[in-house]
Amino acid sequence: MMILKTLKERCDPQWSCLLVVDVQNDFVSPRGSAAQRGDDVSTAQAMVPRLVRLIEEARRVFLPVVYIQTTHSEWTDTPSWIYRKSQENTLSTCREGSWGAEFFDGISPLPQERVVIKHRYSAFINTDLHTVLNAKGIQSVLVTGVATNVCVETTARDAYMYDYYVTLVEDCAAAYDPKLHENTLENMRRHFGLVASSGEIIETWQGLKQKKAAGL
Numbered sequence: 001m002m003i004l005k006t007l008k009e010r011c012d013p014q015w016s017c018l019l020v021v022d023v024q025n026d027f028v029s030p031r032g033s034a035a036q037r038g039d040d041v042s043t044a045q046a047m048v049p050r051l052v053r054l055i056e057e058a059r060r061v062f063l064p065v066v067y068i069q070t071t072h073s074e075w076t077d078t079p080s081w082i083y084r085k086s087q088e089n090t091l092s093t094c095r096e097g098s099w100g101a102e103f104f105d106g107i108s109p110l111p112q113e114r115v116v117i118k119h120r121y122s123a124f125i126n127t128d129l130h131t132v133l134n135a136k137g138i139q140s141v142l143v144t145g146v147a148t149n150v151c152v153e154t155t156a157r158d159a160y161m162y163d164y165y166v167t168l169v170e171d172c173a174a175a176y177d178p179k180l181h182e183n184t185l186e187n188m189r190r191h192f193g194l195v196a197s198s199g200e201i202i203e204t205w206q207g208l209k210q211k212k213a214a215g216l
Contacts, residue, residue: 001163002139007196008204010140010165013063017138018055019159021068021123021145021152023048023107026093026100028146033093033100034176043181044146044174051144051172052106054198059110061208064136066114068123068145068155069103071096076119121154130162140165142201144172149180156192166193169201 004010026032028044035041058065072081073096094101109115116129123129133141141164143156152173160166168188175181185195 011204016140017064028104039176047174070094122158123155124158148173148175160192
């Protein structure tokens, strides 16, 4: 395994990957289940244009993008999963085949980009994400998405436990409560990896884009 200490090293397309976690209608749209149960999704909506730009820049430098999509159904629901605080009034979030489970406007995986389906908070639990990353030689993950303090943080923690280098992209993740977002960022800085802005990450790719434009 490479020793990747700096942000530039951890963003290098040779061994890094962009993870886009749960940017779906039920978590972002004002018509989605999160908004309908009273969560403030405005920060998530405001984050999406920055994430779209980061995805576009990642594609320009040929950095792999993997999308994580939550779905739930009677085949994956268990009592412990159903009887959570967020589901106490209705069991409607990201039902399999529903509009709510679809990606939010602007998040459109290309045919060659991977979509990993998950049924729990972590994108590593009972999915093929670890296999996908290993097959591509990925050692470092740039984690984005919704919600910062739930699925994004859980995925980032598990990535670290699988010995990936972790960078949480602070302005391309969103929570329904700013305090919870900031708490996760601090926890990431202290224990699990780096925290960086999308601008800082894109800046590390500038030289790569210039070389590719020159055919080097």
